[in-house]
Amino acid sequence: MLVSERKSMEEIKSFLVGESKVFLLGCDGCAAASGTGGEQDILELKQQLEKEGIQVVGSKVIEFLCQKALVRRGLKPYASALRQADSILVSTCGIGVQATATVVDMPVHPACNTISLGGIRGEWQGEERCLECGQCYLDITGGICPLTACTKQLVNGPCGGAKDGRCEFEPDARPCGWQLIYERLKSLDRLDVLRQAPSLLKDYAQMQPPKRIRSTSKWAVDIETKEEIATT
C-alpha cells in the first residue's frame, strides 16, 4: 500500500496555469483506500476544480494505476475526451502518475503527495519507483521522478557527469535520469516549465512517516484488528 494525500488546490491550480481543460484520473487501489483516487474522491475533485473555473472534460477511475496495461486499456474508450484535454490530473501515488505519463503523449500532473510509510512498498511490476517523499515534483519533471531516476537524487537539473546519456555510476545499466526528463519535457514542449521552476530545496523531514499516519490502519492494518479484538 502506498498512502497518498491530496495536494492543496493552490498547488494543483499552479500546475494548470495556461490550461483550460483537464481529464481526471483516479485509482481504485491504494489511492481509493487513501481517500484520494476513488470514485467519490474524483467526483469531489471534479466539483472543486469546476468551482475554480477549470473545465473537466472527462474522468475515469482505473483499478491499479501502477499497472500500465490497465492504464492503457482503461483510457482507450476515452480517446476523444483526452484529445480535448490539455492535460491529465492524476490523483494517486507517485507510481501511478509516472505509469500514466509513460503511456500517454500529453502532460500529466500529480494531484497528490505520496506519504512515507517508512519503507513499506506496494507491489509493482513496472520500472517506476516512488520514494514517498511527500513533495511530489512530477509536474515539472514530465512524470519522471528525479529522486528515483537520478542516482544523485538531484531536483534542480542534471549534473555534468552523464556521458552519452548514461549515468556516471554504472553507465551500462543506468540512463541519466535528467536526460530522460529532458527528452520527455522536450517532446511535450514543456521545457519552459522546468526552466522557470524556482530552485527547489528538498524537505527531507517529509521523508519520515508522519505522526498522524502512525496511529491509523494506513500504517498497519492490524492496528484496527487489535482494537476490534479488544472490544469483542
Place this chain on the structure above:
Amino acid sequence: MKLTDSFASGKFVVTSEVGPPKGTDTSEMLGNAELLKPRVDAVNVTDQQSSVMRLGSLVSSVLLKQRGVEPIYQVTCRDRNRIALQSDLLSAWAAGIENVLCLTGDYVSLGDFPQAKPVFDLDSVSLLVSAMKLNNGLDLADNKLQGVPDFCLGAVVTPAADPLEPQLVKMEKKVRAGASFIQTQGIFDAERFAAFVNQAKDFGVPIIAGIILLKSAGMARFMNENVAGVHVPDPLIQAMAKAEDRVQKSIEIAARLINEVKDLCQGVHIMPIGWERHVPAVLDAAGL
C-alpha cells in the same frame, strides 16, 4: 580579492588550480600555488576531486590565502549536508576566503570510497541559493546571522555536453541563484565553444573557458572514454602522438586554443593536472 573585481577592471582573467594532497604534506601543493601566483588572478582548490579522499579544500584555501595566493574555494554537495555546508561557508569567510565555486560533485563510486553514503542534500543550485542567503544575512531556515559574509560565487557548466540544452537550463538556474561567474569544463573545440557562448551570453555573467593541458595521446583517449563532457578531437590526439616534444606540443595546443576563444569569453582557467610548472610557458605562448 573577489574575482568579480578582476572582471570589473576589464582585464582578461586567468585562473588555474591546485589539488590538495592525500596526506598532510602540503609542500607540493603550496609550491605549485607559489609558481602560479605571479601569473594568475586566482587559483581553484579542488574539493575531494573525483571523490578521492584528500586534505580538505577549506584548509588548503586558507593556506593559499596566507601565502598571498587568491583562492577559489571549491565546495561540492557529495560529502556534507546543508548544516555542514553552511557552517563551512561561514568558516571560510571568517578565515578570509572570498571566492567560492559551487558544484554538485562527482558520485562516490568514482573515488576510493565507493561504499560511502552519498549526501547530495543540496545540489549546485541550492548550494548557490544557500550561499547567497548567507550573503544576505540569513541561513537557509531564515535565521539571522551574527556577522555576514560577502562571497563572490561561481558555478560550472559543460559546453561540450550533448545535448547542451539541459546544461543551459541548469546554468540559467545557477545564475538566477547567484552565480556571478562561470568556469567551464575543459574545452578543445573552439567552434563548439563559440556555439555555447552564443546561447549562454544572455545570462549576462562572465565565462571563463576551461583549458586542460594535454600530457599525451593516451591521456586524451582516456578522457574521451571516461570523462563526461570532455572531447578531444582526433587531430589533436594525432598531433600529441606524433610530437617529439610532448611538452612543447601541449603548450602550443593550449596557447592556440586560448587565442581562438579569447574574444568569446572573459577569461581562461588552466587545468594543469600535474603540469603546473608549464603553466607560465602556456601563458607566455598565448601572450597573456
